Amino acid sequence: MAAPATARQDEASLAVRAAWFHYVGGLKQSDVADKLGVTSIKAHRLIMRANQDGAVKFIIDGEISECVSLENRISERFGLDYCEVVPNVNDDDVPLGVLGVAGAKFLQREIHSGEHELIGLGHGRTLASCVTQLPKLDARKTQFVSLLGGLNKNFSANPHDVMHRLAEKTGADAFVMPVPFFANSKEDREILLSQRGVTDVMAMAALSKLKFVGIGAVDPTAQLVESGMIAPEEINDVVRANGVGELLGHFFDEKGQNVETNLTSRTVSVELADMEKSRIVAVGGGNSKARAIGSVLMSGLLKGLITDERTANALLTLD
Incomplete structure (x- = not known):
């Protein structure tokens, strides 16, 4: 069953935030995980999702x-x-x-x-x-x-x-x-x-x-x-x-x-x-x-x- 729309939006928002921390803030994935209160694997997946969604360019194009x-x-x-x-x-x-x-x-x-x-x-x-x-x-x-x-x-x-x-x-x-x-x-x-x-x-x-x-x-x-x-x-x-x-x-x-x-x-x-x-x-x-x-x-x-x-x-x- 597909995730509710609100949950998908929250996940997309979290992915963009993870991208900001990693690419703009210069934080390692483990530090991103600590900031967001998620596991390192989850932080990695969020950063990958931001890339796959096209949010990461010269600057991060996405909304939190x-x-x-x-x-x-x-x-x-x-x-x-x-x-x-x-x-x-x-x-x-x-x-x-x-x-x-x-x-x-x-x-x-x-x-x-x-x-x-x-x-x-x-x-x-x-x-x-x-x-x-x-x-x-x-x-x-x-x-x-x-x-x-x-x-x-x-x-x-x-x-x-x-x-x-x-x-x-x-x-x-x-x-x-x-x-x-x-x-x-x-x-x-x-x-x-x-x-x-x-x-x-x-x-x-x-x-x-x-x-x-x-x-x-x-x-x-x-x-x-x-x-x-x-x-x-x-x-x-x-x-x-x-x-x-x-x-x-x-x-x-x-x-x-x-x-x-x-x-x-x-x-x-x-x-x-x-x-x-x-x-x-x-x-x-x-x-x-x-x-x-x-x-x-x-x-x-x-x-x-x-x-x-x-x-x-x-x-x-x-x-």
Whole structure:
């Protein structure tokens, strides 16, 4: 007698989860068995089934029922038109591996759709992981543009800038914003933005209908501080102003309200008004990012989110 439909769906879901653990998480079959609470033979069969079902390609093409449920709940709560939740395959604070795979899949699909002549991108560790996971492909019909300044305050290169690597992977034109993310003063910002090349790139950034971005936390260990974009005392000013999350250099409190600080007048990135006219999809997750992601979701600026199971569950418990 054939197994009930629900049982078959559960088995297929378990097979995809096993594939994530094995191929993306790098776990041995015995470790997969421990994670799933099954025998090693069962884990082997599940991984084989994922292969036979065509779920395992460059990236794993399949759905996990628990993740789908989280996607639906987050989309409904925060008014998103797109949400993807990937499984946690290890205990890393920031699951760069799985987020990178999912982000690469999203970006590849958007490029292949042919709907975008121009795609805007942020920078940061998670987006850099997405570009690293992206296969080489022909995207010469698409242009990419940076949405924010790509240099540190001392004009050194940002180690997590993605534009050059994206151009190498796709053969497409990628336009960088060759200025610091945060100028030293409001006056310096005006001078930087008055340069013709910078003005042109800023105009392109504003026009990009799809913006693919990361989300930053607001604390002394935030990536903005660690990468040298801003000084520790500057992020402390944002904390004192009740800032919780950061999106393209704009800061938000827990209710999603924009937070004005000294940094605001020095930020070299697309304006909030231009962001409101776009489809913004963010990728991010990790134990330290839930509140930050929640604050940006509350702003209503995001149309899409790619995150991990642990963060998704945390988002649904936020007040």
